Amino acid sequence: MYDFTPRADAPKSEIYRDLNEAAAALVAGEVDSVANMANIAALIWQFLPDLNWAGFYRVVEDELVLGPFIGKPACIRIPFGRGVCGTAAQSGETQLVADVHAFPGHIACDAASASELVVPVIAEGRVIAVIDLDSPTKGRFDAEDQAGIEALAAAIMGSILG
Ligand code: SME
Numbered sequence: 001m002y003d004f005t006p007r008a009d010a011p012k013s014e015i016y017r018d019l020n021e022a023a024a025a026l027v028a029g030e031v032d033s034v035a036n037m038a039n040i041a042a043l044i045w046q047f048l049p050d051l052n053w054a055g056f057y058r059v060v061e062d063e064l065v066l067g068p069f070i071g072k073p074a075c076i077r078i079p080f081g082r083g084v085c086g087t088a089a090q091s092g093e094t095q096l097v098a099d100v101h102a103f104p105g106h107i108a109c110d111a112a113s114a115s116e117l118v119v120p121v122i123a124e125g126r127v128i129a130v131i132d133l134d135s136p137t138k139g140r141f142d143a144e145d146q147a148g149i150e151a152l153a154a155a156i157m158g159s160i161l162g
Pocket of ligand 1: 053074075078082083084085086105106107108109110113116132134
């Protein structure tokens with residue numbers, strides 16, 4: 001029904017522009033947060049090469065709980081401050097980790113993961129979720145990926161509330 005086919009050789013700026021436009025179109029008018037997170041995870045997976053996990057952890061009371069994702073089954077609950085995701089949730093700041101094995105407390109859900117990008121989704125001044133991307137390639141993510149996913153988080157924030 002929705003066929004988003006990014007060009008394999010497109011520059012990152014183009015990929016993120018198209019990803020963010022597609023995400024805005026998919027969530028427009030839909031209030032169900034699970035459906036929206038599921039579609040956004042699928043879009044990220046379609047648009048970004050070289051990932052082995054892409055999805056959401058939601059803030060539920062005082063911890064992170066697994067949300068919609070693509071990839072291998074993952075840890076369900078992550079306390080604030082633990083691992084890359086818990087650090088992003090606690091600090092409210094993006095964590096761009098070139099080598100997960102060098103990150104103290106990294107939680108290995110998939111042994112294939114080598115680098116990770118975790119972006120907090122902030123609504124009304126508080127972290128409501130994180131977007132987590134894992135790659136089997138060390139140093140897969142750069143500042144352009146960070147800016148692209150931060151823009152995505154800001155754009156879809158209102159559609160994953162509740
Ligand atoms: N590696 C994460 C855990 C989540 S999985 O990567 C899906 C972390 O350290 O928080």
